[in-house]
Each structure stands twice: as structure tokens, then as C-alpha cells.
Amino acid sequence: MPSDSRDLDLGKFDEYMEALIRDWHAPGIGVSVVRNDQIVLTRGYGYRDAANLLSFTPSTLFPIASNTKLFTAIAAGLLVERGLLSFDEPIRHAVPSLRFYDPSLDAAVTLRDMLGHKTGVPRYDMIWDDSDYSTKELFERIRFMKPVAPLRSRMIYNNMMYEAVGHIIELMSGKPWDQFVRDEILTPLGMQRTLFTYGGAKADGQGDYALPFSERRDSDEFWQLPAPKDDERSPAGSIVTSLEDIARWSIMLMNDGVIDGKQLIPASVLKATLVPGLPWPTGMSDLLGFDTDLNGVYGMGRMTSVFRGHLLTSHGGNLRAFHSQVSYLSNEKIGVSVFVIGDHCAPLSNAIGFDIYSRALGLEATDWTARFRDFCIKAKATMREARERSVPRAVPNTRPSHDLADYVGSYEHPAYGKMNITMDGTQLQFGFRHIDLPLNHFHYDRFDTPDDEAKGAWSASFLTSTLGDIDRAAMQLDQIEAVFVRLATRPEADVLAKLVGTYETPLGMKIGISLNRDGDILLSAPGDPGEVLKPLKGLQFRSNDFPDVTFEFVFQDGRVTELRHWDAHVEIVWPRTGDAVPADTLEDDALLKS
Template sequence: MKLSSPKTLFFALTLVVNTAFAQEKAETSEAKPINIEKQLKGFDDYANKLLKDWNCPGIGVGVVYKGKLVFAKGYGYRDYGKKLPVTPNTLFQIASNTKLFTAVSAGMLVDDGKLSWDKPIKNDVPTLNFYNNDLNNTVTLQDMLGHRTGISRHDMVWFKSNITGKQIFDKIKYLEPSAPLRTKFLYNNLLFSTIGQIISQKSGKSYEAFVHENILNPLQMTTSTFEEAAMRKTGDFVVPYNEKRDSDILYEIPIYFDGEGLNPAGGLMSNINDISHWLMALMNDGKYNGKQVIPSDVLKATLEPGLSLPNSPKYNEILNANYGLARMSVPYRGHLLLMHGGDLNGIHSQISMMPKDNIGVVVFVIGDQSAVLYNTITSNVYERLLGLSQTPWSERLLKDHIDAKKADKEARSKATNSQIPNTKPSHPIADYLGDFSNEPYGTITISQKDKDLQFKLNNLILPLHHYHYDRFDTDNDENLGQYSINYRTNPQGDIDGFTISLDEGEVFFNKKVDANFSNPQKLKIYEGKYESAGTIVTVALKNDQLTISIPGQPDYQLVPYKENEFKLKEFSDIKVVFKLENGKVTSVTQVSSTGEFELKKKE
């Protein structure tokens, strides 16, 4: 997962290319053995130069060759403040590199006959519901693992929350697709979380227990863990440091941990030594120490071509990217390269292999400013080992980074250019406060804090300031980003919600009313028949929702609004007001732009 901006959250993808190109003749033949020490001569100087050029706190690099870990080394610091070095045992959050563990786990259940790759997943998991029946009847496990459902990220559903896997599973039905099925690659962490829940349902044990029992333990990945406490107990783990956006100052940021619900998408922590065992198995048809840990057919399934990714508009070395199931393929200079990246704030990883050359590489990088180094280092290691000329990736990408940093600073200097001066909110400040809800995102709370307002979504809390008219903006935090909310006034003149840009689009949050107004026991007092000029309407509770029935018209749902006041769900400009005397309802009045129409309650 990568938090490059609050509106573009992702477990990062990396360089990929269509496996069809994998048959191209390699520039060097694997028949000739590789002298690791000779080929990596000068790499230490190269890595240390990267630390300096990119203001990078620390890097970890591991190389597996012909089934053995032949190189494992740290550069710089795992804790820059305390000057503690990166070691082959330093635990990094591998973020989206967890996804292949999830795909393999699901594949094991396919092998057991409990799931199917290419039949509708709902056939195997009836309780899973998508946004519509078209998706229910067609989405497969392969679609979910290959990010080809047409459902986009919606990462703010889980960001800085304590959301559980079951809660995510239940929210999938609210995620409207933004592209037709199997037409566009749209990365989705929530669907991987959902697969974790499915693994738990089908195996009868937690997702984490399944992965430990079937993968980590057989591969002797003894330090790898999903638990923060276990990570801290080792004493050798990463403390992330980022570069200030307008300077070269490094500062510590909190280690980010998602709720357990995101573990299947990116919750595993591991190190060079442990990941080398994973690479050995992946490169040896699923075998480790002579034992078949991962079924061979499962590994083959993860490599089946899915959807191609867009090509870089600037660099031509890597073209025609293709994503399989939780990993990608690219013919890098004539050699088949399989890879995936993983990103969290301040911590970045890439796990890759050239299976036909018997080489695997793991790279860990600390610092968002130097995240792209996992691509740079990965390419450089392979080029050195294969005797290829070294592509100047660092020089190219460093120029891009410096240009982007300059452009970002210039853009922020113009942030208030569109602000209209000397405007005021249309309502008293108290009207803008309260809880505002949306499915699937949950609740945003706007509260008063000292002389200002405060914005809270899950555990994301930021100051909120008036911008102009009924627009309010949070501070532009360099880690958490900025949010702009635009309040809406309903036809009755009240603030009834706001629009905010989250993830890939605008989302509307309704202002929540007092929960007592929706209490079915309270709503029962409004039931009955009401009459005016020979017309009789009926108010009744149906599935705990209050409805009004008018002869010759469809039933209308009455949405609680204020004490004894409701709005018609279908018509925002109409409200219904009940009149009470001595605790009993005596009449109901329809209020709209055309007037007020009162109907007396029939005894």
C-alpha cells in the first residue's frame, strides 16, 4: 500500500510486461554460471551513492541464486534517528507483496475443491454480495485476484480505521463499479481483504493462521508475522523516515498499521532472510527443502495473463505490462522478470525473480522520497548479474523526482488563487457540525475545537477552516493530505450533507439525524389513516421504515428529519409534519412549495 496522497492510496504496482515477450532471446545465456562476487563488485559503492543522492535513510538487498541466498546486506539505517543499521533480519512491512501469499492460499483451497478459479465466486460463497446481479452472476476468484472486476479502490473505507475483515466483506455490495467487468485494470485492496475472509470461511481458521500453517511454517519463515507486538519483540524493525516536502530534512513518521481486516491485502512483515525462502519456493515450482509446499498448478495459475497495463509515456525499456494474479511479468532486456511492489508510508518493498535465469531479488527501501529505488536497484542487480550494460535509472528518475518536487511546491503556492474573498457561511457555524454518513465510507464527524472546526474520518483527524461560501478545507498535511468539503442546503433551507472528493470521485455524506427519530417503537405512534376532503392516506411501518400510501400512487418512504418531521425519500422538496397533542398524533401536514395540506387522523 502506498500513501502518496490522501486521495490516491494504493498498495503499489511496479514494472510489468506481457509474458508473450518472455520468449525473446536473452542477451546472455543462463548456461554460463554467474560469479556472484565478481558480478556484484562495485555494488556497495553504488548503493551508498543512492543513499546520498536520494536522501534515503536505509536500503536492504537480498539475492537468491540457484536456490540459495547468496547476497544479503543492509545499507544505511533502519532507524535513522538512533543510527541503527539495516540488517538481513530487519523486519519490513512488505505491504502489497502480501497479496501473492493470499493468492496462493486461495489457490490451495481451489486445489482442495473448496473454491473455483473461473466460476462465479458467489457460487462458492453465497453470502458475498456485489453491487448488482450482473456482478453477482459473473465475478470470479480470478477477477478479484487480478484486479479486473471494474470496481475501483475506495481505500478511504479502510485508511486509518480499525475496520475488520467481516465489515469489509459486508461493504462490498455498496461499491459501484466504475468500468465494465474485465475491461480495465483497477487495483482494489478491499477485494483482497474479502478473499482473506473467504479463506477463513472455507478453511475454518483465521486468514493469518492459514498462512502461517500452510506457507510460513513449512518455508521456515520463522520471523515473519502479521502482529505488531511480535514485530516489536524482535527489536530489529524499520522506523520510517520521510523527507520534508520543501527541504531535505528527514523526519520520523509513525509506523502505519491497518486493522486486521487489511492483512490479506498488505499486512505481512518479513525480512531478507525469510523472504529468500519464499523466493526459493516460487523459483523451484513450489518446492522447499525437498517438500512440495505450494502446489505447482497454483503457481502456474498466478502467472496466467490478465489485463495489460498502460506503458510509460517516457521510458521505452519496459513495455506492454501484464498483471496475472497478485504478480506481474515483464521481459526485461530479453529476460522474463516476475515482480510485485509494496508500499506503505515510508516503507517500500519489491520482490522479483528471473525464473529462467534462477535469480531472485528482494529490495527494501525506507523513505517515500526514495520509493522508486526498489525499481532502480532491482534492475541494476539483474543487469550486473547478467553482464548487461547498466541503465542510468537513478539519474533519470532523480531528475523526475526533483522536477516533481519543484512542481508540487509551485502548485501549493497557488492553492488560494480560486478563493473568493470576503464571503461568509450561509448558516450559523453550529449548523455545520455533526455526524455525516455514507455507505460504505462510514461517518465523518465535524466538531468545534477551540475557535475552529475539526474533521474526523475514522482515525484521520485534521483542522477544518472556512474557505469561501459553504466550502471548508482541512489543512494540507504532507502525510495526510488535504480534504475539501462542500455543504449542501436542502429545499427547506437546512444543511443536510456535504460532498467530498474521496479516492476516485465525489462522495455525498448525509447529515445524520437523532437515532431516536428512527426507533421503530417511536415510529409506531405515527401509524394510522389520515383524511382530508374525502382523500384517505395510510401511514404504516414496513420493515421498520415508515411509509405513506396515497390512493393511485406508489408508496413513499418517510425519512426521519427532525422531531415529528419527515422528508419524502423520493422528493427532497416535500416534507411531512405530524402534529401531536397530549402525546397523541392528531394530524399530518404535507409542506411543499405549493402550500400546506393538512389531513386529520381518523379515530
């Protein structure tokens, strides 16, 4: 251990860590310890790459997940410091384009609410997680997120709010979130081994980055999980850094923005992130049956609590197989950061820090790791037994309402994006984000995927329109039922052009069919504003306002001869009377531009 650690007695720490690697069957662990303005320890144990036995080093690049949030909160604070934003005025004053689910939130939500998880809006992580949406596109989807609690009534962790703040930083500074954080935070702090994407870590030239290994869910065999996407830049959780850089970060935080004798981050910005907000939920302590720290209160991008009578500042970060904890004792100025590879040993990111603090403070030892280990062993055995006992709960002797080919298509939700159902031979396939799994009949019009260890289990229930066609699919996402609407295939432009013309009802009314600026079919009658018809199939279209009202264009000898219009009770034929849309059919030219 370096000589500057002599005033911080950690005991036989290397032996302790080697025992943890062995007892927990951990692929790799990294530990950083700082005190005052000195680095005490940056050391890796085990492997950053368990398959090739490559050592975890102080320079190993590691995804810190939600520990990214404090970088984003501080970046926003720098804009507050410059008068471009305010923590406590409604954010719409500075960013009118931000829309929430209802006008009451539009009028009241502040930047502090967003960074402090106080909006009352649930996580909606499936909008963000593993999507291909840009930060701007995620920002635009905030309006679909329905609150479940009144504003500022309880803390509900929300990654999407940090995505939105990342876009706000770009709007107000003129720089993308990652460039602003690089220029204003990382470069001044000398954090040269801190990047914004996992792909950047893989391509940095040193080849020293962590790989996502963990035990299989039903055995102790290691397997390599899907890694974070190479190109994902997320203000909520994409930063990749090293033990050496996180040590500098911790020193700066503990010393109110000062490092190497220089004030690099304004103390006022850091103190603002520590202003108490709402209590941290205690569900995990209730589940464990014991408390590690007490009275957790979230600020912005980090929280404070009490550890054995001492004020602790901390934040965790969790991705599949990557778990981190960055913390420090505020008064004693002792900081500990722990990086852990492996979902089965994730609690070590907390337990190791608690043990180091107990050692450094000379407190009576509490075997935190043993407590967590007992819980993890029990949890893994319980879930394995539950899977073994699982039996199908399907209603017997049911069948789909349609042929399997009728379910094939693309379905879209305004917030979650597209879900694709395809056919591989006689097997339906489920495609969502980067997931591609077989889709098997469960009962009625419900279809399920297998429970895949890497990609999970998914279920879709298909719904029919009043016309009897499959037009929607419902999935449970983020504790809500999300309904995906089937996308119809619009005829080619040259075919649509042939539909334009005038059609006459049996009572002599002239009906105009034209194309609007988006190439959609527009039906209009004298005195009406016109209605866009939605493609159904072939040359069939559906009323946008009345889904059970449909229209079909009839071709004979290469030209349209009539338009058939029907609902559940009547069918009417409108013969075509001309190729042009009569002027008196349209109120004005604006109709063509609708």
C-alpha cells in the same frame, strides 16, 4: 559477503549501497539476493530507525504492502487445488453472497478476474485505506463499486478485490485469511519472522522493526510519518516480514514450490498465478521518459516482463514511507528483494534490483539509480514550486448559506462510512477516518481543510434539502463524487413510545402511528403497507419517499395532541383520537415487523 555468493559477482556492492544511502539521503535500505536454492545476501544499510540511529538488519520487520497479494493469491489457489474454488467459473457459484455493482458482473466475474485486476472496477481505495472496516465489511461493499470499463477489457489495479478474496478464503476454509496463510504457507516454509500486522511487529519481543521516516516535501529534513495501523489485517497489503524470510519465499517461488528439498506449495498453484492476464499499464514509463522492463503482463498477485532480454517475475509494494520490490529472473533463478524506507527514495526499490541483475548477468552497466534520481529531484522541485504559486480560486465575497452550527453533524456514505463535522469554539472541524483537521470556508457552501503534509487536503461541499436544511455533503473520493447523507438524531425510545396512537385527517381517515421492530416511526393508512418516517430534528420527521413532505408531533401538557403534516403548499393538522393503533389501520401483523 557470504562464501556461497562467489559464483555471483556483484562487484563492490557494499560501497555501491553506501553511496546510494548518502546520495539519496535514504533512511534505510534492505537487500536480499538469492540464487537457485541458496541465500547469497541479506543485508541492511542505513537505519531502520533514523531518529535513534538503529541499524537495518536482516531480521528487521518491514511492511511489504502489496507484496502481500501473492500470499493471498496462492492461498486462494490452494483452495482451487482442493476443489473448493475455481479460477475460471463465476465466483458466485461458490460464493452466492458476493454482490457486484450490477447483475452482469454477478453472473460473470471469476476468481481469476478478481486476482488479476480484470473486473473493470476502479480502485475505490478510500473504502479500504485507513478504514476500520473488517474484511467481511469490505466484502459487503463491493456492490457499491461502479465499473468504468467492460469486464476483462483493461487492467485496473484494485485492492478491494483482494480484500474480498480474503473473506472468500475464510468462507470456504473456515479459517480467517491470516490463520489460513499462517497454517498453509508460512509455517511449512519456516517463515517465522513474517507477521500480519504492524502492531504485531512492534510487539514481537525483539524490537527490530522499521519506522516510517522520509524527507519533508519542501526540504531534506527527516520526519516520522504516521505508521500503518497496529491492528490492520489486510489480504491486499498488511504482511510484515524480514529480509531473511523474504529470501526463503523467493527461493520457493523460483523453484516451483520446492525448498529444503521438499515440495511445500503445489507447482500447479504457482504456475496458475503466472498465467498471462492483461497488460500492465505503461503510464509510469511514459512519465519517466524511459523503459526499465518491457511488455509487462499481470497474472494473479504478480506479473512478468522482459528485462534486457531476460524473463522477469515481480511485484511491488507501496505504503507511505515503506516501499518494496520482490522479483526474480525466471530462467537464471536469481532473485532480488529490496526494502526501502522513505518516499523520496522509493524508486530505489526497483533501481537496485535492475542494477544487481545487470551485474549478475555481466551486462553493460546502465545507471538506473541516476536516471531515477534526476526524475525525483525534478518532481520534488516542481511540486514545491507549485505549492508556492498556489493562490485561492474562491469566488470572492461569498458567505455560507447557514450559520456554522447548522453544518455540525454526522454524515454517512454506504461505502465510505461516516464523516463528522464538529465545532471547536467558532471553528468547524473535519473528521474522517483517523483525520481531524480544521475546516475553513472557501466559497458558498464549500469548506476546505489546510493542506496538511501528513493528512492531506480535503474539501466538502454541503447541500440543502428542499426544506432548506443542510442534509448532505459531497466529497471527491477515488475520482468520483461521493455524497454523504446527514444522519438525524432519533428521539429517545420513551419519547417515541408516546407518539404511538391514532390520528384523524380532516376527511375522517384514521392514520396509525406505530413502531416497527427497529424502533422507527411507522405511518400507516387503511390499505397502505405503511411508511417509515425519517427523523429530521426534534419531533419533526420526513417522508422517506417524498423528502419535502414533513410531519411534526405537537406536545401539550406532557402528551401528544396532534400531528401536523405539510409540504411546500399546504399544512394539515391531524388531531390525536386515541392511544392505540386501530386494527383496521394495519393490513396484518407483518406491518409491525417491517
